[in-house]
Amino acid sequence: MTTSSDTADLVIPDLIVIGSGIAGLAAAQAAMSAGMSVMVIDKGRRIGGRVSTRRAHGFTFNHGAQFMTARSPEFVSLSTAAIQDHALAEWHVANRDALCGTPTMRDFPVYMQRGLDVRQGIEITDIGREHDHIILTDKDGQTHMARHLIVSAPAPQSQRLLADVAPNLSALAGSASYAPCWTGMYGFADAPPPHDPAPVGDDAGPVGFALWEADRPGAPAANHALTVQAAPGWSQQ
Structure with a gap:
């Protein structure tokens, strides 16, 4: 049983999205466009997930994803709007037509968060159900309630979070494989x-x-x- 004293949000949104990377923000924007109230929760300090930028000693490094491609009609539409608003630029790179954030990669997820309730620095550790609601508990013991949930965190995190409430999805997340990548800046x-x-x-x-x-x-x-990302095989050694 949760009470108002240990529940972080008194207004229960229709949807909570775990993860403020590109996938999570795109899902949140689609839900908001459909008329749902949405909250995005992410454990990181900054928005963007793997699309990340770091500033240090007067230099700027795009040390996460180097570029993006748009394939689905929905993402093509979003990308076109972002290009018009100067948050994305077209870039022919690595023998493909791609997109990069401008002036940094993280400027695109910042653009995508417009109008959304995005809360960084909150790490969800448990997912449960109570009647018609989904109950999320964070590492500080606060609970967050919603009517629906999307988990867009990286597969290892999603596997842990979904183990009890959605074991089939947890197993699917556990089947994903990742390649390491050392990055020098x-x-x-x-x-x-x-x-x-x-x-x-x-x-x-x-x-x-x-x-x-x-x-x-x-x-x-x-x-x-200069940003240098090692190849997967070398990073694995």
Whole structure:
């Protein structure tokens, strides 16, 4: 039994989405467009999930996902609007037509959160049911209630969260496999020498993706930062 004293939210939303990455934000926006009240909860400090950007010592590094592709009609529509609003830019990279956030990758999830109730820094540790509601408990003992739930967290987290309330979905999440990726972030006082602005890398070698950050569409030229992501095989060693 929960009471108002230990429940974090007195207004119960129609839907809670766990995870403020691209998938979670897209689901939340779709639900809100359908007339549902929505809350997004994420354990991280910042929005975006794997689409992440870090600033350090005056440099900016896009150290998560390097680009995105749009395939579904819904995501194509969202991406088109984001391009018009200068939150995304088209980028032909790695032999494909892709998209990158502008001026940083994280600017796209920030764009996607518009109008949503997004709460960062809340780690859900348990999911249960009570009558017609779903009860979420966070690591501080607070509970959050909703009528519906979407879990868009990474598969290992989803597996743990769904183990009791949805064992079949938990097993499906447990079947997902992940490849490791070591990332190096390097800042330089001087601009790089003349070079091909295209990223370099080969998953068969040690470097999977390396790019001067200033070579991204819409990125500031004064950011003399280099991001290097190791290939999965090398990272696994």
